[in-house]
Amino acid sequence: MENVPCTMKAWIYGHGKPEDVLKLKSDVVVPELKEDQVLVKVMASGLNPVDNKRMLGIFVQAECPFPLIPGYDVAGVVVKVGSQVKNLKVGDEVYGNIHEKALDHPKQYGTLAEYTAVEELPNPRVSALLRLLHCRSPSEQLTKAFNDASSPPVNPFLCWEARVELAAWSFRYLAKHVFGASRVVATASTGKLELLRNLGADLAVDYTKENFEDLPEKFDVVYDCVGQCERAVKAMKEGGKVVIVIGAVTVPAFVFIVTSNGADLEKLNPYLESGKVKAVIDPNGIYPFSQTLEGLAYVDTGRVAGKVVIYPIQQDN
Known part of the structure; x- marks a missing residue:
């Protein structure tokens, strides 16, 4: 188990225009782990139109208390497990959508952060191990794998x-x-x-x-x-x-309003593994963590040709 810090870098927001309310903070408390959760060190996070809509307050009646961290899709590494977790262990490379429902009471802690907490049971949101894709070098392999894995989760559930x-x-x-x-x-x-x-x-x-x-x-x-x-x-x-x-x-x-669970992601996983279904990342759609606002603005244009991904997530506390 790695030495998990008490605080982390994360994007937090109130309600308003994203460029006005979304702020990068370096002293956000790392989520407290529940017994049925795993703590994931975030390597990549996918952006979705709902992220902007939540900031604008369109779903204000369903929000958690502030401060809020946006983000649904995640690819990362398990660094800590709760006492009731059975199927995942420290070191597992995982991906998924951490919110069971897109609009109805999403979590306070999303994926645009260095760490996020995800339930394993009874419907695991992070349930399918990440397959590292073949690239020319280990660093390229890891980069491509995490980017690809953070791309799928929200859209296929629809x-x-x-x-x-x-x-x-x-x-x-x-x-x-x-x-x-x-x-x-x-x-x-x-x-x-x-x-x-x-x-x-x-x-x-x-x-x-x-x-x-x-x-x-x-x-x-x-x-x-x-x-x-x-x-x-x-x-x-x-x-x-x-x-x-x-x-x-x-x-x-x-x-139709999307919900998600690990069982559905597991049904899709063989198609991902076989290559019949592939993640498509916009050619201009990979942004570093510090440029998350630019990534969200690009999503908001409605002209993207693939998923927009935040990579790498800064982890240099």
Whole structure:
């Protein structure tokens, strides 16, 4: 067991614009470990749009007391285990989403910190050991492995639980490679069409030139993650389904709010290990810990082509 300090560097926030309220502090108390938790030394953390939304106070009724540390996705190393932990040990390299529910009472201590605490049982959030990918040198291997592992967790849970194609960049499309969809159609701007095809889309639609709802082809399932529900319903087959995660609902569409647990991540893990599903990190999407604000601003543009990752997390107390 490494010598865990009493305090750590972490980003903390109040409510307001992220650039005004998010501050890097060097004296934040390391989370106190509960008996069913492991303490993870954070190597990389993935950023998500919900991080910005929480800072803006959109989910203020579900927040914990201040100070709050943002961050959902984590890849790191177990440095301490609680007395009731059975399946993880000190030294295990792990990844996962530390929040069981994206919006409903997320934890006070997120992953944009040097250390974070995660439950193992009964539904382990950090349950799948990290596979170190083949790179040219040990340092490159470790860097790539932690970046890739911090990329997946939040996005695939949306797809796994809703059983629909996820129009996001973190993976090859789960609908095709995991759920066996016979045909996947996705939309993007002109410069990202080839990436869509490489991810497994049978048809890549340029939304700057064509309205997807006007296609002669209609679809069994339409997944809307940008708030265009009325258009999505027009693209649905009779008897089909439209799932949205943001914006107003047009019947018969329904809203889906993500939850996560280790059991689902374990189901996805074989696809990650085999390479059928791969993390996609935006070419400009790796930011050092000190530039977390810049990373969040990039996420907020809505123009990322993959996951945005914070790496390395500073650990030089």
